[in-house]
Amino acid sequence: MSPVLFSPARVGALVLRYLYLMRRSWPRVLELAYWPTVQMILWGLITRFFLLHSDWLVQAAGVLVSAVLLWEVLFRGQLGVSLPFFEEIYSRNLGHLFVSPLRAYELVCALLCISLMRTVIGVGTAALLALPLYHYSVFSLGMPLLAFFANLLVMSWSIGLLVAALVMRYGLGAESMAWVAIFAVQPISGVYYPVAILPDWAQTLAFWLPSSHVFEGMRAVLLDGVFRGDLIVNAILLNLLWLGGGVAVFLYSVRMARRRGLLLQQGE
Amino acid sequence: MPRPVVVVQELSKRFGAVTAVDGISFEIEQGRICALLGGNGAGKTTTLSMLLGLLLPSSGQVEVLECDMLRERYRALPRMNFSSPYVDLPQRISVAENLTVYARLYGVRDARRRVRQLGEDLDIVPFLSRPYGTLSAGQKTRVALAKALLNEPALLLLDEPTASLDPDSADRIRGYLVDYQRRSGATILLASHNMPEVERICSDVIMLRQGRIEDRGSPRQLIQRYGRATLEEVFLHIAREADGESRRRASA
Numbered sequence: 150m151s152p153v154l155f156s157p158a159r160v161g162a163l164v165l166r167y168l169y170l171m172r173r174s175w176p177r178v179l180e181l182a183y184w185p186t187v188q189m190i191l192w193g194l195i196t197r198f199f200l201l202h203s204d205w206l207v208q209a210a211g212v213l214v215s216a217v218l219l220w221e222v223l224f225r226g227q228l229g230v231s232l233p234f235f236e237e238i239y240s241r242n243l244g245h246l247f248v249s250p251l252r253a254y255e256l257v258c259a260l261l262c263i264s265l266m267r268t269v270i271g272v273g274t275a276a277l278l279a280l281p282l283y284h285y286s287v288f289s290l291g292m293p294l295l296a297f298f299a300n301l302l303v304m305s306w307s308i309g310l311l312v313a314a315l316v317m318r319y320g321l322g323a324e325s326m327a328w329v330a331i332f333a334v335q336p337i338s339g340v341y342y343p344v345a346i347l348p349d350w351a352q353t354l355a356f357w358l359p360s361s362h363v364f365e366g367m368r369a370v371l372l373d374g375v376f377r378g379d380l381i382v383n384a385i386l387l388n389l390l391w392l393g394g395g396v397a398v399f400l401y402s403v404r405m406a407r408r409r410g411l412l413l414q415q416g417e
Numbered sequence: 418m419p420r421p422v423v424v425v426q427e428l429s430k431r432f433g434a435v436t437a438v439d440g441i442s443f444e445i446e447q448g449r450i451c452a453l454l455g456g457n458g459a460g461k462t463t464t465l466s467m468l469l470g471l472l473l474p475s476s477g478q479v480e481v482l483e484c485d486m487l488r489e490r491y492r493a494l495p496r497m498n499f500s501s502p503y504v505d506l507p508q509r510i511s512v513a514e515n516l517t518v519y520a521r522l523y524g525v526r527d528a529r530r531r532v533r534q535l536g537e538d539l540d541i542v543p544f545l546s547r548p549y550g551t552l553s554a555g556q557k558t559r560v561a562l563a564k565a566l567l568n569e570p571a572l573l574l575l576d577e578p579t580a581s582l583d584p585d586s587a588d589r590i591r592g593y594l595v596d597y598q599r600r601s602g603a604t605i606l607l608a609s610h611n612m613p614e615v616e617r618i619c620s621d622v623i624m625l626r627q628g629r630i631e632d633r634g635s636p637r638q639l640i641q642r643y644g645r646a647t648l649e650e651v652f653l654h655i656a657r658e659a660d661g662e663s664r665r666r667a668s669a
Contacts, residue, residue, distance in 0.1 A: 151492070152489075152491040152492045152494075152495070156524070158521060158524065159521070159522050159524075161521065162518050162519075162521030162522045163518070163522070165517070165518055165521065166507065166510065166514075166515075166518040169510040169511075169514040169518070170507065170509055170510055173509050173510055173511075173548065236507065237507075239508075240505055240506065240507040240508050240509075241503075241504055241505040242504070242505060242506055242507055243504075244471060244499075244501070244503075244504035245499070245504055245506065245519070245564070246522075247470075247471055248469045248470070248471055248494065248497075248498075248499050249494065249519065249522040249523060250491060250494045250495045250522060250523060250524070251522050252491065404473075407470075407471060407472060407473045408472075408473045409432070410430075410432065410463070410466065410471075410472045412471050412472075413462070413466060413471060413472075413501075413503060413504060
């Protein structure tokens with residue numbers, strides 16, 4: 150009997166495991182929405198201030214709130230991959246998982262599924278709260294929002310997998326990377342300002358980030374009322390590279406962990 | 418004659434300068450209950466890990482259920498399972514949820530019924546709905562065993578299967594394992610420090626010391642060979658004789 154190469158049932162089983170965990174831990178559910186909401190409130194207030202004091206922002210009310218919410222997609226999406234993986238390490242469960250028929254790439258799929266759910270819950274809550282609080286709907290971006298969301302999510306997955314690979318190699322000492330890694334790309338992603346104001350060398354780096362194309366695209370929609378398909382195509386192509394790299398590094402780190410005997414030793 | 422369930426040839430594992438397992442070879446026939454014995458650091462857990470494919474060998478071959486574990490472990494994994502006090506289950510979700518997740522990972526049909534059945538067999542029904550992390554060490558050992566039996570494995574690898582159990586529970590678990598082996602024809606390989614347990618339930622023993630096989634045979638054969646009354650005395654004899662040799666070599 151040939152083994153099943155990819156089993157949606159096994160992926161579903163692992164997704165179920167993370168949902169069980171969320172259901173049992175209200176702080177985890179609260180945490181999903183907490184930071185996006187706090188950020189949304191903070192930046193909403195900043196926007197309100199600028200609306201009264203800046204001609205530039207008067208032209209595009211909501212540009213900062215949109216930027217914050219989309220940035221949260223990147224941050225929450227990355228945490229959505231890294232944290233469930235850390236849960237396996239905290240509970241010393243990796244050994245059981247890797248002697249089950251679950252393949253490493255099925256584990257990756259399960260992590261990506263749970264990341265999608267967590268991000269939709271977390272950022273979706275903040276986006277809905279922005280409606281009564283600021284009378285601003287990020288959904289007014291229309292269909293492009295879907296493209297922005299998808300591209301940022303895929304990039305966040307790549308970084309989440311790289312962080313998970315780092316933790317598998319170096320243990321939970323590298324856990325703090327989960328919280329800081331994404332902020333390394335924030336300044337050159339042009340989240341709150343156009344990439345054009347960056348120095349030349351930073352603009353070159355920014356070109357290789359899918360996120361910088363997404364945020365440029367977001368400003369094009371909000372400020373110029375134009376959907377820049379070329380920017381989205383750039384983001385998609387770059388994401389293919391990023392996600393391919395993230396998955397490859399993660400799978401390589403699993404193999405290295407098997408060689409070094411790390412799968413039975415991982416724990417707090 | 419059917420091929421042995423486990424075939425290990427010249428298996429070695431080195432971690433830098435340390436050789437944890439040093440060129441061991443052995444076979445285990447179908448339906449046997451075999452014990453890996455040895456002191457701490459003898460290479461028992463490392464050997465079990467390589468049999469499971471959790472650890473890649475430095476050299477040598479491992480064949481399990483007619484599958485080369487280096488190349489085709491995913492053919493064997495659905496038909497084997499494992500339990501160890503050194504690997505845990507997620508703490509915050511309930512016992513039933515943990516078992517359900519693993520039942521699905523192993524493709525068990527009617528997972529709910531299987532979990533219920535194992536719950537009754539291993540006397541864990543009273544705490545099926547409790548978070549795993551709130552259980553006592555003995556209760557966790559029984560849950561881990563339930564997880565290892567979910568897929569009715571043809572090969573069951575157990576690392577200290579009765580660790581932390583009180584004598585009554587340990588006795589019942591031993592009885593259950595023997596009964597499971599008889600019912601299913603499964604092969605069981607266990608690592609244990611509990612010599613009376615090994616004497617009672619194992620048909621074969623492999624004695625490891627410093628990563629090598631020191632001796633092997635049935636418990637009765639080993640007891641006779643060393644002229645001792647119990648397997649524990651045999652174990653102590655081998656361990657202390659080896660220590661003495663090491664000390665003599667060091668002083669020379």
